[in-house]
Structure formats: C-alpha cells, structure tokens
Amino acid sequence: xxxxxxxWKNRLMxxxxxxxxxxxxxxxxxxxxTLVVKGGSTxxxxxxxxxxxxxxxxxxxxxxxxxxxxxxxxxxxxxxxxGLAKGLFxxxxxxxxxxxxxxxxxxxxxxxxxxxxxxxxxxxxVRRSGFSLGTGFSMxxxxxxxxxxxxxxxxxxxxxxxxxxxxxxxxxxLALGLPRYRVVLRIVLRSAxxxxxxxxxxxxxxVAGEAAPLLFTAFGSNEWPGSPLEPVGSLPALLFDYARxxxxxxxxxxxxxxxxxxxxxxxxxxxxxxxxHWRYGSGANP
Amino acid sequence: xxxxxxxxxxxxxxxxxxxxxxIVISGLDAGFGGHQVxxxxxxxxxxxxxxxxxxxxGCGKSTLIRCINRLHExxxxxxxxxxxxxxxxxxxxxxxxxxxxxxxIGMVFQRPNPFPTFSIYxxxxxxxxxxxxxxxxxxxxxxxxxxxxxxxxxxxKDRLEKPGTSLSGGQQQRLCIARALAxxxxxxxxxxxxxxxxxxxxxxxxxxxxxxxxxxTLVMVTHNIQQAAxxxxxSIFLLSGELIEQGPTSELFTNPRDLRTESxxxxxxx
Amino acid sequence: MEAVISKFESADxxxxxxxxxxxxxxxxxxxxxxxxxxxxxxxxAILVLFVGVLVYGAWPSIRAFGLSFLTSxxxxxxxxxxxxGALPFIVGTLISAVLALxxxxxxxxxxxxxxxxxxxxxxRSAARFLIExxxxxxxVVYGLxxxxxxxxxxxxxxxxxxxxxxxxxxxxxxxxxxxxxxCAVLILAIMVLPxxxxxxxxxxxxxxxxxxxxxLGLGATRWEMIRVAVWPACGSAFAGGCILALGRALGETMxxxxxxxxxxxxxxxxxxxxxxxxxxIANQFAEAPSDLxxxxxxxxxxxxxxxTLAVNVLARWIIRxxxxxxxxxx
Numbered sequence: 032x033x034x035x036x037x038x039w040k041n042r043l044m045x046x047x048x049x050x051x052x053x054x055x056x057x058x059x060x061x062x063x064x065t066l067v068v069k070g071g072s073t074x075x076x077x078x079x080x081x082x083x084x085x086x087x088x089x090x091x092x093x094x095x096x097x098x099x100x101x102x103x104x105x106x107x108x109x110x111x112x113x114g115l116a117k118g119l120f121x122x123x124x125x126x127x128x129x130x131x132x133x134x135x136x137x138x139x140x141x142x143x144x145x146x147x148x149x150x151x152x153x154x155x156x157v158r159r160s161g162f163s164l165g166t167g168f169s170m171x172x173x174x175x176x177x178x179x180x181x182x183x184x185x186x187x188x189x190x191x192x193x194x195x196x197x198x199x200x201x202x203x204x205l206a207l208g209l210p211r212y213r214v215v216l217r218i219v220l221r222s223a224x225x226x227x228x229x230x231x232x233x234x235x236x237x238v239a240g241e242a243a244p245l246l247f248t249a250f251g252s253n254e255w256p257g258s259p260l261e262p263v264g265s266l267p268a269l270l271f272d273y274a275r276x277x278x279x280x281x282x283x284x285x286x287x288x289x290x291x292x293x294x295x296x297x298x299x300x301x302x303x304x305x306x307x308h309w310r311y312g313s314g315a316n317p
Numbered sequence: 318x319x320x321x322x323x324x325x326x327x328x329x330x331x332x333x334x335x336x337x338x339x340i341v342i343s344g345l346d347a348g349f350g351g352h353q354v355x356x357x358x359x360x361x362x363x364x365x366x367x368x369x370x371x372x373x374x375g376c377g378k379s380t381l382i383r384c385i386n387r388l389h390e391x392x393x394x395x396x397x398x399x400x401x402x403x404x405x406x407x408x409x410x411x412x413x414x415x416x417x418x419x420x421x422i423g424m425v426f427q428r429p430n431p432f433p434t435f436s437i438y439x440x441x442x443x444x445x446x447x448x449x450x451x452x453x454x455x456x457x458x459x460x461x462x463x464x465x466x467x468x469x470x471x472x473x474k475d476r477l478e479k480p481g482t483s484l485s486g487g488q489q490q491r492l493c494i495a496r497a498l499a500x501x502x503x504x505x506x507x508x509x510x511x512x513x514x515x516x517x518x519x520x521x522x523x524x525x526x527x528x529x530x531x532x533x534t535l536v537m538v539t540h541n542i543q544q545a546a547x548x549x550x551x552s553i554f555l556l557s558g559e560l561i562e563q564g565p566t567s568e569l570f571t572n573p574r575d576l577r578t579e580s581x582x583x584x585x586x587x
Numbered sequence: 588m589e590a591v592i593s594k595f596e597s598a599d600x601x602x603x604x605x606x607x608x609x610x611x612x613x614x615x616x617x618x619x620x621x622x623x624x625x626x627x628x629x630x631x632a633i634l635v636l637f638v639g640v641l642v643y644g645a646w647p648s649i650r651a652f653g654l655s656f657l658t659s660x661x662x663x664x665x666x667x668x669x670x671x672g673a674l675p676f677i678v679g680t681l682i683s684a685v686l687a688l689x690x691x692x693x694x695x696x697x698x699x700x701x702x703x704x705x706x707x708x709x710x711r712s713a714a715r716f717l718i719e720x721x722x723x724x725x726x727v728v729y730g731l732x733x734x735x736x737x738x739x740x741x742x743x744x745x746x747x748x749x750x751x752x753x754x755x756x757x758x759x760x761x762x763x764x765x766x767x768x769x770c771a772v773l774i775l776a777i778m779v780l781p782x783x784x785x786x787x788x789x790x791x792x793x794x795x796x797x798x799x800x801x802x803l804g805l806g807a808t809r810w811e812m813i814r815v816a817v818w819p820a821c822g823s824a825f826a827g828g829c830i831l832a833l834g835r836a837l838g839e840t841m842x843x844x845x846x847x848x849x850x851x852x853x854x855x856x857x858x859x860x861x862x863x864x865x866x867x868i869a870n871q872f873a874e875a876p877s878d879l880x881x882x883x884x885x886x887x888x889x890x891x892x893x894x895t896l897a898v899n900v901l902a903r904w905i906i907r908x909x910x911x912x913x914x915x916x917x
Contacts, residue, residue, distance in 0.1 A: 041808035048701035051694045052714065058777050059721050062732045069735075116626030124623060125393065136630040142899035143637075143892060144838020146865045150872065150888040151637055154644040160878065162643060179633070186630075199430040203493065206386055207444035207500055208420030210612050212619035217447055222433040240725020243840040243865075247873045270727045271841060274734055282735070289728045300723055416612070 070290025073283045079291065083253035083264075086278050092288050094255050098170070098263040101256045102249060103235060105174025110181040111231065115220075117182075118189025118227075123201070123215050134187075141183035145243040152176040153247045168262040173249025180244060181234045188230025192223040225307070232303040236296045242267035266292045337404040338364045338503035338534045340385060345399035347377075347384050349392065354380045356558045357399070362551075364503075367526055367535040369549035369566065371542065373581065377558040378538040382506040385536065386422040387415040403504065420448070422504040423497030428513045429489030431481030431496070437464075438477040440492055444500045459499055467495035468525050487518025491525065505529065507537040511544065523548050542582055546570055554578045637892075645886035647879055656886060662851055664876050671883035673864065673890070675853045680863040680891070683768060683843065684836035687775035692829045694776075695783030702784075703791045704813055715788070722781035730845030733774045738766050738846055741773070746858055757855040766848035769857040774842045779832035786831065786906070790824030791817060827906030834898040838891060840865040864891045 081091025117137070121130050156172045159165045166172055196219050204214030220227075242265075245251075250262040251272060257263075266288055273285035340362040347355040354377045362368045370378045383389040384397055387408060401408045408418055431440050441460045450456060460477075464470040469491040473484070481492050490510055497505060507526070511519040526535060526548055539545050545552050545566060552570075553563040554577075562569060562578045573579040642649075648656065652671060659672020698718075702711050742765050753759045794817050802816040818825075848860025849870060862870075864887045875881040 037808050037811070041810040044810040044813075045701070045705055048697040049705065051697035052701050055694055055698055055721075055777075055780055056714075056717060058732075058737075059717060061736055062724065062729070063720075065732060065736055066728070113626050113629050116623050117630065120623040120627040124627065125620075126624075129624075129627060133627050133630050136634055138903055139634065139896060139899065140630060142834055142895055144840065144865060144895055146838065146840040146868055147641075147888045147892050150644075150868060150885055151640055153872070154885060155636070155640045158881075162640075183630075196433065197430060199426050199428065200432060202388060202391070203424070203426060203430050203432070203496070205388055205391060205416075206419055206422075206424035206497065206506075207447075208416055208418075209444065209447050210416050210616055211391070212616045213447050216619070218432050218435075218443065222435070224434060236723065240727065242725070242727045243869060246869055250873065267725060267727045267841075270731060271845070274727070274731045274845060285731055289731050293724060293728055296723055296725065297720065300719075 066286070066290050066293060069283070069286035070288075073287030074290060078284070078287055082255065086280055089280070090284075092266070092269060092284065092291065094253060095264040095266045095269040095288065096291070098249070098252070098256045099239065099265040099267075101170055101259075101263060102173045102177055102245070102265055103239060105171065105259070106177035106181050106238060107231070107235065109174065109178035110185055110234070114182055114185035114189055115227070117186040118193055119215060119220065121186070121190040122193035123219065134190075137183040137186055140179070141187075145180055145241050146246075148176050148179050149244040149247050152179070152244070157248055166260055168248065168250035169260045170249055170256060170263040171259045173245050173263065173265070174259075176244035176248045177238045177241065180238050180241060184234040184237060185230055188233065189223075189227050192226030192230060193219060195226060196222045229303050229307045232299050236299045236303070239296050239299075240267055240292060242271045246271075339404065340504065340534060340536070341402040342385075343400050343402075345381075345384060345397070345401065347380055347389060347395070347397045347399075349396075350394045354558050355384070358555075358558075358560050360553060360560060360563050362534060362536055364534040365530055365532070366550040367530045367537060367548050369545035369552040370536065370538045370555065371540070371545055371552055371581070372555035374540060376555045378540075378555055379508050381555065382424075382508060382536050382538055385504070385506055386419050386424055388419070388424065390415070420500050421502055422506060423500065423502035424506040425490070425493050425497055425508065425510045427509045429486055429493055431484070431489050431492050433480075433482055435481055436478045437473050437481050437484070437492060440481040441495050441499045444496060448500065463495040463499040464492075466498050466529070467491045468521065468528075469495055485518070487514050487521055490514060490518070490522060494522075494525065502533070504534045504536065507535065509538050509540065512540070519544075542584075554581060556581070638889075641885060641889040641892060645882055645889050648882035648886040651879065652883075656883070657890075660853065664880055666877065669877065669879055671880070673883070673887050675851055676862050676864045676867050676887060677890070678853050679768070679847070679861040680837055680865070683771045683775055683847070683861070683863055684833055686772045687779060687836050688829055688833050690772065690776040691780045691783055691832060692825075695780050695828070695832075696787050696825055698780075699784045699787035699791055700813055700817070703788060704809065704817065718781050718784050721777070722785075726778070726839065726841035727845075729774055729778060730842040733770055733842055733846035734766070737773060738770045741767070741770050742858075745769070750858075758857050760856050761858070762854070762856060762860075763858045764848050764850065764860040766846050766860055767856075767858045768847060768854075768861045770846035770848075771843045771861070771863070772857070774846055775836045775839055778839060778842060779836050782832045782835060783828045786828030787821065787825055790821040790828075794820045823905055827902050830898055830902035830905065834895045834902060837898065838865060838895050840869050844869045864888075 077089075078091050079096070080093050083092075083094050084090030117133065121134060124130050152172050152175055154161075154163065156164045156166055156175060157168060159167060200222060201211075201214055201219060204218045205211065209218075245265055245268050249265060249268065251268045252262045252264045254261075254264070270285050270288050270292065273281040273288070276282065342362070343359045345355055345358040346353060358381065370381060372378050380389055385401055385403075385408070387397075389395050390397055397409065399409070403418075403421065406413075432443065435443060438460055441463050442456050445456060445459055450459075461470060461474075464473065469488060472488060473479075473492075481489065484492060490513075494505075494510075511522050514522065523544065526537065529535060530550070537545075537549065549566045551564065552566040554561045554569065554575075556577055562573060562575050569578065570582060573582060648671065652659070656671065656673055657677065658674055659670070660674045661670050661672045662675070663670045698714075702714055706714065742763065746763055746769075749759045750763065798816040798820060799812055802812040807815060843863055844866035847862060847866055849862055849866065850860030851862055851867075852859075854861065868884050868888055872881070872884050875884060
C-alpha cells in the first residue's frame with residue numbers, strides 16, 4: 032500500500048461519511064422547508080383561534096389545540112404524582128433489589144409501541160363489552176394512554192434529578208433533627224425541582240405529538256372539549272385525519288396544524304434546553 | 318425586617334451551657350456489616366472546649382462523631398454497640414428518639430453542603446420551619462442570630478433571598494454552621510470542616526470555632542495537625558479504630574505518651 | 588444497661604411510643620414509605636395488567652385460529668365465513684423494519700463517526716442539534732411529509748430509475764403503486780436514524796483518546812485510525828443501538844400507516860402497497876365490524892408487544908455492560 036493510495040483512501044472514506052451526513056440532513060431540510068412553506072401559508076390568527084367549520088368554510092383548529100391541552104393536562108395530573116414517588120423510590124429508597132426490578136420494568140414500559148398502549152387502554156377502559164370500565168371514547172381514556180407513555184420517561188428523569196442531589200444534603204437535614212421522610216420531601220425534592228421540571232417538559236414534548244395512542248381512546252371530535260367522558264379532538268389526531276382526506280382545504284389545514292404542533296414542541300424543547308443551560312451553566316447547582 | 322438584637326445568644330430554651338453537655342463515651346464499638354470500624358472507644362469530651370479528633374484517613378474519625386448524633390446508623394448495614402452519654406443521658410437508650418436528640422447535636426460536614434435552590438434565609442430557617450416554628454418574626458430573629466453567631470450576617474444581610482449556593486466556599490461553610498446553630502444545639506460536630514477551603518477561609522472558620530467554644534461543646538475531626546494545635550484545647554488520636562491517646566493538645570503535642578502518636582505528629586505516617 | 592445492641596434498618600421505626608409527637612411522626616414516616624413502595628409497584632402492576640388485558644382481549648381469536656393465525660394469509664371479515672390470518676402483516680412489519688435498519692445503520696454509524704472524528708466542536712453541536720430536531724418531530728408530521736413529498740418523489744423519480752435499471756429483479760418489479768413499502772422503509776429509516784446516531788456517538792466519545800493517539804502514533808491516517816482504534820471498541824454499542832432502533836421501527840405506526848398504502852397481501856415488490864401489524868391496527872381497530880375482528884387485532888397487538896419486548900430487552904442487555912444508562916433516551 033503506497034502512501035498515496037492510503038491518503039486517497041482516507042479522503043474518500045471521510046468524504047463518504049460527510050456525504051452520509053448531508054444525505055441524512057436532506058430529508059430534514061425538505062421536511063422543515065415544506066412545513067414552513069405549506070404550513071405558513073395556512074397560518075392565520077383565525078386558523079389558530081377559530082373553531083371547526085365544515086369543508087369550504089375555512090375553519091380553525093382551536094378545538095384540537097384545546098383538546099391536546101386537556102389531554103396533556105390529564106396525563107400530567109396522572110403521571111406526575113406516580114412518577115415523582117417512583118423517582119424518589121428509585122433514587123432514595125431502601126430496597127435496591129426492588130428498585131432494580133422496577134427500573135428494568137420502566138425500561139420495558141418505555142419500549143412499548145404507542146399504538147399498543149392505545150389498544151390496551153381501549154380494551155381496559157373504552158370498550159363497552161367484556162371486562163372493561165366501558166367509558167366509551169373519552170378524553171379521560173386518552174389522557175390515561177398518554178400518561179402511560181409519560182410515566183416511564185418522567186420517572187427516570189426524576190430519579191436522575193434526585194440522584195444528582197448529594198446524599199450529604201440528606202445527612203445535613205437529618206443532622207438538623209428532621210425525620211427522613213421530611214428531609215426527602217421538603218429538602219431533597221425541592222432541591223431537585225428544576226431538574227424534575229426539565230424532565231417533565233421533555234416528557235410532555237415527547238407525548239404531545241403522539242397520535243397512535245389517541246386513535247381509539249380519545250378518538251377525535253370537531254367540538255370544543257367538554258366533559259372528560261366524551262371524545263375529544265387533538266392536534267396529532269386531526270393531522271392524521273385531515274392528511275388523508277381528498278379535500279384540498281383539509282390538506283392545507285393539516286400542514287398548518289403540523290406547523291403549529293412542531294413549533295409548539297420545538298419551543299418547549301428549546302425553552303427547556305435554554306433553562307437547564309442557564310441553570311446549570313451558572314453553577315447554581317453543584 | 319431588620320431587627321436590632323443585642324443579646325448574643327439564642328433566646329430560646331435555656332442557655333446552652335447552663336445544662337451539663339459533657340459527652341462521655343464508654344465501650345463504643347461500631348461498624349458496617351462484618352467490618353468493625355471502632356473498637357471499644359472510651360473517652361470524655363468536656364463541654365465548652367474544642368476537642369480535635371486526629372488520625373490517619375480510614376481510622377474511624379468520622380464514624381466516631383457520626384455515632385454521637387446517631388447519623389452512623391442511617392447508613393444501611395451499620396451497627397453500634399456501647400453507650401454515649403450527653404449530660405448523663407444515654408443517647409442509645411431505646412426509648413430515645415434519634416430524630417429528637419439530633420436537635421441537641423448539630424453537625425457540619427466536610428464539603429459545604431447548603432441546600433441547593435434554597436435561599437440563604439431558607440437554609441437557616443428550614444430546620445426551624447420543619448420543626449414547627451412558623452411565626453415570621455421568630456424566624457427572622459433566629460435566622461439573624463444564627464448568622465451573626467456564624468460571623469456571616471454582615472456579609473449576607475443584604476442578599477438573604479439569594480441562593481445559598483451563590484456564596485463562596487468559606488461563606489457556604491459558615492452558612493452551614495449557622496444552619497446547624499439555628500436549631501439551638503448544645504454540641505457541634507465538625508467533620509473536617511476546612512478540608513475543602515482555602516487558607517483565608519480556613520482561618521475565618523477557625524476564629525469562629527474558637528469564639529463558639531464559649532457556648533458549645535465542639536468536636537472537630539481533622540487530618541491537619543497544625544489546625545488541631547491552633548484551635549483545640551484537647552485532642553484525641555485514633556489509629557485503626559482504636560483510641561491511642563487523649564489529653565490536652567499541648568501535652569499531646571509536646572509530650573506524647575505513645576510512640577505511635579509521636580510518629581503521627583511528627584508526620585511519619587498519615 | 589450499658590450496652591445496647593442495635594442493628595438499624597430504619598431509624599424512624601425505632602421511636603418511643605409513649606411520646607405523642609413521636610408516634611405521629613413514626614406514622615407519617617410509615618405512610619411515606621408505604622406510598623413510595625406502592626408507587627414503585629405500579630410499574631409491575633401495569634405490566635401484569637397489560638399482558639393480562641391483551642391476552643384476555645385476544646382470547647376469542649387465539650381460541651378460534653390457534654397457530655394458523657401466524658401462518659394464514661386469509662383476512663375475511665364476512666360475518667358468515669369470518670377468518671383471520673396475520674401473516675401478511677407480520678411479514679410486512681419484519682420487512683419494513685429490517686430494511687429500514689439496513690439502510691439507517693450504515694448511515695447512522697457513519698454520521699456519528701463523522702460528527703465526532705472529523706467535525707470541529709462547533710459544527711458538531713450544530714449537527715447534533717439538527718439530529719435531535721429530527722428525533723423531536725412527531726410521527727404524524729413525518730407521515731404528512733411522506734404522503735405529499737416523499738411518496739411523489741419515490742413514484743416520480745426513484746421508481747422509474749429503479750424500474751428501468753433493475754426492474755428485472757422482483758423487488759423492483761411491478762405492481763407500481765403510489766404509496767408502497769419502499770416509502771415506509773425510507774420513512775422508518777429516517778425516523779430511527781437519531782437513535783442510532785445518538786447511541787453510536789456516545790460510544791465513540793467514550794473511546795479513550797489514548798487509543799486514537801496510539802494509532803496515529805503508528806502513522807495511521809485518520810480513516811485507518813477509525814478502522815483500527817475507534818470502531819472495534821464500539822462494536823457492542825453499535826449492535827445495541829441498531830437493535831433498539833429495530834424495536835422502535837417494529838412498533839412505529841403513524842408515519843408508516845400514512846405511506847405504506849394499506850395493501851393486504853405479500854408481494855415481492857417494494858413498490859407494492861403493503862401493511863404492517865401496527866398500521867393495520869391503526870386503520871381498522873376503531874371500525875372493527877365484529878368482536879372476533881377486534882380480538883384478532885388485539886392478538887396482533889399482543890404479538891407486536893412480545894416481539895418489541897424481546898428486542899428491547901436484547902438491546903439493553905447488549906448495551907448495558909459497555910455503556911451504562913445509554914438507553915431510554917431518544
């Protein structure tokens with residue numbers, strides 16, 4: 032192997048890897064470009080704040096945005112208390128064996144495809160026959176499905192957040208004459224709040240775009256969200272529906288909804304990112 | 318909010334040194350699982366004195382003081398045998414609640430560990446709040462008093478709402494001392510309190526400790542022989558979990574009875 | 588009573604009962620530990636319930652079709668001769684996921700290597716950010732893009748070229764349908780790419796600088812250094828990342844459903860409309876005409892669950908020893 036051949040091969044291979052990067056970024060560029068162009072042309076105040084209208088009357092997507100907010104609210108209300116307790120148990124609990132098992136099971140849970148979570152909730156909660164709560168398609172069932180997807184993510188980020196607090200903080204609390212549970216709940220947990228919030232927002236950003244678990248739980252609706260026991264629309268489900276309709280207008284609306292959805296998720300991600308940078312960059316947390 | 322307080326002492330309960338707060342340790346064994354760290358330690362820690370606990374690393378210094386506030390037993394697998402009396406009361410009496418007694422015995426750790434995200438004020442007040450004191454005026458008074466005793470008040474009085482972690486290392490350690498003093502202990506345990514600090518901050522803490530010994534029983538673990546010589550009235554020397562020697566610091570340093578103490582002090586090991 | 592022997596597990600439980608404040612606190616402490624343990628047990632409970640509910644829901648179908656469910660291609664919802672076999676969907680799922688992985692793995696590893704070994708740190712963080720954006724975009728949005736950009740590109744540009752040059756191969760032969768397996772493969776490859784990149788990147792970053800210096804010191808070119816010193820140290824992480832990506836691809840639903848064309852048959856051609864387990868469930872579950880139909884779909888969900896479970900456990904088992912805590916984030 033002459034040095035010239037080796038140099039040539041080096042350039043070729045490095046160039047090929049660079050080309051691979053460009054090829055991978057091409058679909059992203061195409062996606063973002065189309066999203067901004069097609070979605071941007073649909074976007075208007077009326078589109079974002081207006082209610083659903085039949086085809087031809089240029090309706091809005093406010094009902095779906097509100098529905099998504101309600102679903103995420105229910106999911107947060109269900110997943111946060113359990114996730115917090117789980118995270119505390121994993122980071123500060125006294126039974127490492129049970130902790131190890133729970134950690135593995137949480138990993139298993141986070142690997143379950145979202146569509147199957149939808150099937151599970153449908154069978155357990157929605158359907159009106161057999162061994163089931165029989166609520167029918169409902170906001171509650173949708174929130175439950177999203178909570179199941181949030182839970183493992185949030186529990187693990189909470190665990191990491193609590194673990195990052197030095198155990199010498201626990202000892203300092205104990206040395207003040209405080210019982211352990213008060214030390215953990217009132218001092219350690221509060222110290223971990225910024226990181227716990229970061230984890231919560233990452234989990235929200237992750238589930239906000241999920242349509243699969245909502246298809247047969249929250250179903251979809253053109254109405255403003257009402258009772259938690261009624262079907263409710265959401266941005267991802269609306270997108271899935273409109274994208275496959277033959278009407279030009281609905282397709283346009285789907286692009287607009289997609290732009291709104293992606294913008295919201297990216298905004299949450301970026302804000303979280305900036306917040307934790309600011310927080311940990313300034314040395315406020317040891 | 319600024320109170321004008323001239324009494325230099327906590328106004329709560331009795332004067333900390335009115336009661337007898339001498340610590341008598343007798344036949345103390347301690348360890349983790351099958352590993353014995355302390356081997357039948359018996360000694361007396363007199364009140365209103367700084368006692369330095371010296372010895373090479375791993376000799377059981379920290380375990381000894383963590384037995385005094387029963388923090389040792391919080392580690393899974395830890396065990397203790399023997400008795401420690403504080404003012405005549407056996408701390409290991411089964412009817413005693415370790416949580417309660419820890420309020421009488423404050424502790425300062427090796428690395429400054431102010432509670433993250435807590436303000437300077439909250440760092441000092443949290444022990445009181447969680448022990449049921451809610452009245453703002455009482456809290457204000459006690460926070461100021463504790464910070465004054467820890468010689469930190471003048472440096473932080475204008476930024477009590479800033480996070481405790483925003484202070485310098487030496488200030489953080491004094492904040493931790495103030496936090497421990499806020500719950501009015503009789504005893505203050507210090508686990509190498511200056512090992513993470515620079516010489517200037519160390520000097521300030523040492524001055525503070527010398528001032529505090531008028532009112533408290535102080536037990537300080539240190540691996541720094543000069544530090545023990547500078548501040549401690551009494552010293553004890555541990556080696557591999559055994560008490561080798563105890564006595565007034567001057568005596569221990571000038572005229573050690575045991576050869577091992579002498580070689581430790583002259584820097585031959587440790 | 589000088590000597591008190593004590594071996595403490597929980598100091599809170601050793602409190603004296605005669606003092607009321609203490610008993611209240613001991614009770615609160617027990618409540619706290621009880622609640623934490625109860626919450627911890629929610630995960631095993633959910634999983635047990637999960638399997639139980641799916642088996643229960645699938646039972647009519649399991650009883651009616653047994654193993655033939657896995658081997659039959661008949662999908663007949665007519666009420667008088669109802670019969671379901673999931674073979675086309677299973678095959679579709681496996682083909683789409685495996686091909687997507689074959690496509691994404693070399694790209695992902697090349698990209699990760701390029702990011703770490705060639706780019707300067709500023710460009711690297713920019714590129715990592717873009718890859719992260721790729722991971723953040725919801726599946727439905729990929730699907731939308733797939734329908735209106737990718738699928739037209741495939742049938743107008745890629746398909747004529749491949750048909751003309753390689754059309755004699757059955758996989759590039761007819762039928763040519765506008766939404767097809769190839770679209771699903773491409774979109775899945777794009778979607779699993781961030782997983783492979785992030786896990787590979789973590790592994791590559793963990794390779795000690797001394798390995799690289801040793802290779803360079805022997806006079807290796809940068810490419811030879813990558814081949815000799817970097818990649819061999821990352822083998823198991825690459826494999827684990829790919830298998831994790833496979834698990835994700837097997838269960839990916841929305842984007843695939845939108846571009847795969849929903850053709851209920853096994854075809855050798857990549858240009859034929861197909862279906863996967865997940866896309867069939869997504870399309871048909873809400874409008875299931877009969878209970879047996881629903882049960883058959885639930886059985887497919889159960890199968891998919893078991894397969895992704897096995898794949899995920901395998902992936903984590905491979906990754907864990909070399910790279911603690913790498914999984915679970917994507």
